Amino acid sequence: MIYLAGIHMSYAQSIEVLVSASTILTFTTIAAQQRKMLAKSEKEGGEIIASPTTLVGRLVTPLHAIPTIATPVLYLAGVFSNKMQQPEWYTRSALDIPMNAQMKSWTRIAAALGFVATIWWHSAIMKALGKQLHYIAPRKNGEVVSSGPFSVIRHPIYIMALVQLGLLSVAYWSWFPLISMVVCASAFVYKIPVEEQLIEQTESMGPAYLQYKKKVPYRIIPYIW
Template sequence: MAVASLGEIIWVIGIVAWYVIRYPFERRARRVRIIAGGRSSSDTVGLASALLGLAILPGFYVATGIPAAADHPASAWSVALGTIIFCSALWIFRLSHKELGRNWSITLEIRERHELVSAGPYALVRHPMYTSFLLMGLGQAFLLPNWVAGISGLIGFAVLFLLRVDKEERMMLENFGSQYRAYMEKTKRIVPYLY
């Protein structure tokens, strides 16, 4: 099997695993009443950008090989590194969902009896789910030997992050006040000890 094909297969398995992790939390979240927040146009653009960059464009590339002009040589080391990074992303993604539990939402929402979560990955960063998306994008760049499909995940993540993180933090400050401010002082946004 060619190294490029192996990278594509690992990427597909990773995307399927991502959905398998998210689905039960998505189902449970529908049962908990929303008391504040909701989807805005910038939220929709951010989510659509992430979906386009982390799933649609690379999925189209894996299925068709288009745009072949943007291909570059695949290497075993890049597929190995991409696999490790993507698996790390899925691990953080799962831990984040598990720790959030009933507080989880795909959009910026405060749910009934919402609690501030600061354990598990939230003890190191305020937004570990964004950390997982960053790692997914990085893993994708190593797994898919195509400049467009490979890098699209990082671009999709960047758009989502830039459009949502400030709004999310404002919403948490409004809801939790000084408790969230103290939490912000102890943690970084998405990269432990750095940012």
């Protein structure tokens, strides 16, 4: 048993508390960062000047946003409704990796801390984006961003989202986040060309973005794609 803040809990419960806390901290911090930057973008970046014209193009952002949000909500709902223990229905999704209990716990903790570390990754992306932020469309006063994470890959926030889901799969010790990862990856494969085409079609950013693509040829994975 572990005694924490006046509460007795088992070792297993303490792991779920740590993982839950890291989940809540990371998502609330990133959400706050995005709200702040989105408000700045709407004020300084100007109105949206191009948007997807097809139904799939308009739905692709919600398509990857929903599983990204549903993944932690499902886990948190499970453990909070079951006295900070994974309920039986959630444990059915456990990763089938041979590992003793102690090693498994430390691996989950490391993944949870790695998930928290993505706050700084996200912050660097937001700082580089500045007034450009939108979930798919270019803005009137937008400029091509080629600094920070964008100097390595063109869509760093998408690879960050996939890495986060991978970390959550280990932290939750579940393959549920891997399903979300596959859905998101599929959505990104479709979304990236749509997003880039919208930018290339704008008079103010198109030529500069084409040059940027030559300078930074990788979309989300350096030297691969």
